[in-house]
Amino acid sequence: MTENSKPTLAARRAFLAKLGGAATCAGAAVGAATLGITASVSAKTEPAANGASFPTKDYDWTKHQWGFGVDATKCIGCLRCVEACKRENDVPANAHQFRTWVERYVHIEGEEQTRIDSQQDPVNIEASGSEKTFRFANRYRDAKVDKAFFVPKLCNHCTHPACVQVCPTGATYKTEDGVVLVDETYCIGCRYCVQACPYGARFLNEEKGVADKCTWCYHRITKGLQPACVEVCPVGARIFGNLKDKQSPVSLFIRNNRVQVLKAEMGNAPNVFYVGIDKEVN
Amino acid sequence: MPKHIVRLILLIVAVLAAAAIAAPLLTVDSFYRFGHYRANSVPEIAAKEPVYQTPRYCYGCHTERRAQWSAGNHKSVICEVCHGPAQGHPQNGKLPIPKDAVRLCTLCHEAMQGRPRSQPQIQVTEHSGGQQCTICHNPHSPKITTAAAKVSGDAAAGKQHAAACASCHGAQGISPNDTWPNLAGQNAAYLVRILSAYKSGDQTDAIMTPLAQALSDADVQNLAAYYAGLSCKATAGGRPVGDVTAGENLAANCVACHGQAGRGANPAWPKLAAQKPGYLVNVLKAFKAGLRKDPMMASAAKNLSDTDIANLAAYYAAQSCQSTK
Numbered sequence: 125m126t127e128n129s130k131p132t133l134a135a136r137r138a139f140l141a142k143l144g145g146a147a148t149c150a151g152a153a154v155g156a157a158t159l160g161i162t163a164s165v166s167a168k169t170e171p172a173a174n175g176a177s178f179p180t181k182d183y184d185w186t187k188h189q190w191g192f193g194v195d196a197t198k199c200i201g202c203l204r205c206v207e208a209c210k211r212e213n214d215v216p217a218n219a220h221q222f223r224t225w226v227e228r229y230v231h232i233e234g235e236e237q238t239r240i241d242s243q244q245d246p247v248n249i250e251a252s253g254s255e256k257t258f259r260f261a262n263r264y265r266d267a268k269v270d271k272a273f274f275v276p277k278l279c280n281h282c283t284h285p286a287c288v289q290v291c292p293t294g295a296t297y298k299t300e301d302g303v304v305l306v307d308e309t310y311c312i313g314c315r316y317c318v319q320a321c322p323y324g325a326r327f328l329n330e331e332k333g334v335a336d337k338c339t340w341c342y343h344r345i346t347k348g349l350q351p352a353c354v355e356v357c358p359v360g361a362r363i364f365g366n367l368k369d370k371q372s373p374v375s376l377f378i379r380n381n382r383v384q385v386l387k388a389e390m391g392n393a394p395n396v397f398y399v400g401i402d403k404e405v406n
Numbered sequence: 407m408p409k410h411i412v413r414l415i416l417l418i419v420a421v422l423a424a425a426a427i428a429a430p431l432l433t434v435d436s437f438y439r440f441g442h443y444r445a446n447s448v449p450e451i452a453a454k455e456p457v458y459q460t461p462r463y464c465y466g467c468h469t470e471r472r473a474q475w476s477a478g479n480h481k482s483v484i485c486e487v488c489h490g491p492a493q494g495h496p497q498n499g500k501l502p503i504p505k506d507a508v509r510l511c512t513l514c515h516e517a518m519q520g521r522p523r524s525q526p527q528i529q530v531t532e533h534s535g536g537q538q539c540t541i542c543h544n545p546h547s548p549k550i551t552t553a554a555a556k557v558s559g560d561a562a563a564g565k566q567h568a569a570a571c572a573s574c575h576g577a578q579g580i581s582p583n584d585t586w587p588n589l590a591g592q593n594a595a596y597l598v599r600i601l602s603a604y605k606s607g608d609q610t611d612a613i614m615t616p617l618a619q620a621l622s623d624a625d626v627q628n629l630a631a632y633y634a635g636l637s638c639k640a641t642a643g644g645r646p647v648g649d650v651t652a653g654e655n656l657a658a659n660c661v662a663c664h665g666q667a668g669r670g671a672n673p674a675w676p677k678l679a680a681q682k683p684g685y686l687v688n689v690l691k692a693f694k695a696g697l698r699k700d701p702m703m704a705s706a707a708k709n710l711s712d713t714d715i716a717n718l719a720a721y722y723a724a725q726s727c728q729s730t731k
Contacts, residue, residue: 178445178448178449179448179449179451179452180449180452180453183452185448197522198522199522200514200521200522200525201518201520201521202513202514203513204487204513208458208486208487208491211457211458211490211491212456212457212458212491228520229520230519230520259513260518262516262517262518264518264519264520265517265518265519267519269519269520272519272520273520274520274521294437294442294443294444295443296443297441297442297443298441299448300440305447305448305451307443307444307447308447309444309447310443310444310447339451341456342451342452343451343452343453343454343455343456344456344458346452347452347456349456349460350460352456352457352458355458355460355484355486356458356484356486356487358482358483358487358514359482359522359525360482
């Protein structure tokens with residue numbers, strides 16, 4: 125025992141010394157984070173005075189608060205919005221990753237469950253003939269349909285976004301003008317945000333290894349254009365505008381219609397306002 | 407103070423000091439500028455160039471198309487919906503012109519459960535038998551509205567002139583011959599259009615061309631007014647070669663322009679009810695062979711067999727030209 129105790133003690137000391145070193149490093153990291161948080165608190169309380177004409181020279185985000193309207197009574201399910209979004213935003217060209225999508229709700233006579241499909245249903249992929257183009261198959265042509273309608277969906281750009289709250293790296297955030305964005309250089313692809321979103325609006329972009337989502341075409345709206353999906357909608361089912369401007373299309377849409385939001389009970393305060401959706405839609 | 411406590415305090419101080427030095431080095435400048443994110447990522451995202459350019463971008467060059475499109479009922483469908491995003495055009499070449507119009511148009515216009523009633527929808531097979539939509543519809547202004555020629559003729563003056571036509575078309579506009587058309591009660595605007603076409607050479611006929619060339623514009627108007635005002639015979643009679651019932655089924659495709667039972671829907675197109683069957687057969691064959699030129703009729707007649715043509719002629723000849731309403 126005694127013979128062996130000396131080398132054992134030495135080994136223990138050496139081990140503890142190493143542990144101490146490691147603890148110092150870890151402590152440094154924790155401390156940095158603590159300081160970071162204190163710094164962030166002071167930054168948040170700082171007025172966004174230098175926000176004038178930010179983020180671009182000709183655009184001041186403090187003068188805008190973007191909002192989106194969907195009039196589901198007008199939607200014809202042509203999926204031009206889905207195709208335009210894919211092309212505008214380099215969304216991977218497959219049938220399963222979308223920043224915006226359209227759902228079809230069909231009540232068939234005598235059935236209790238409402239049938240729901242979107243463009244990524246295998247039957248609809250087959251009807252379109254390719255994963256790069258989109259079309260709803262006319263699969264209910266001969267069915268006895270009580271009621272059917274289409275509902276366009278996209279990121280709700282919530283006032284209290286759950287996805288932003290869970291992001292461990294500060295890679296996703298809410299801008300001053302009300303858009304939830306993803307910083308691709310800071311995203312580590314952990315998918316917490318994908319899980320957190322109650323609306324299924326996010327996905328992992330496998331080509332880039334980062335979380336991907338609707339930006340309301342931030343690069344377009346900051347240049348005075350409409351989001352691509354709104355631009356191409358042939359029937360005006362998608363409405364977009366500045367909520368701070370009382371005469372903007374979306375302000376008028378909200379004022380002149382009785383609008384609702386999806387899953388209001390989740391407390392995220394969504395900013396996509398719907399007209400003409402049914403009890404099954406959420 | 408025990409030595410190990412002092413060491414612990416020193417360790418904590420060292421850690422905090424290291425953290426204070428490390429924090430600014432590890433955080434990029436723009437982080438925390440507005441919140442817990444990198445402020446510079448916002449202008450980075452905003453800097454991306456738009457792919458869809460909006461119609462304003464197209465106006466500069468495509469003025470003619472713009473005029474057509476903006477006056478029609480497709481004006482809510484922007485250019486890039488059908489032609490694809492215009493980024494890089496015209497530098498990088500032309501934008502595609504969709505080849506398969508049936509496939510494209512049915513994206514919005516195929517009758518489908520769930521589409522609002524206000525959306526114009528068709529059953530493709532019944533509507534066109536699967537032929538290309540662009541044969542009848544101009545995609546930039548799809549509503550078919552052939553402008554009816556204005557008729558301001560004097561029927562009495564027309565009657566004077568009509569004496570020259572009587573030998574073939576009958577004194578009362580009812581042709582004595584199976585191969586020449588009845589004119590009584592025909593749409594005046596159509597008569598003006600067709601006579602003007604003979605006059606200008608857009609349409610040729612060994613007999614009609616020289617006769618029409620001798621007419622003045624006023625004569626054309628007067629003649630049209632005169633014949634349109636005459637009462638047509640109830641049915642053409644004659645010997646029915648084709649099968650009326652089979653013709654009736656085929657005629658479902660003609661209703662949009664020629665009206666129910668061929669009694670006319672639009673004054674720009676001819677009434678067919680009680681028309682001479684021999685004449686109808688000849689005309690349909692002429693359209694099919696391309697001897698008479700009309701883009702809509704060419705495509706309509708293209709797939710008709712000789713039996714179909716005979717059946718159609720028999721059906722229209724058997725209809726009463728006087729509305730039963």
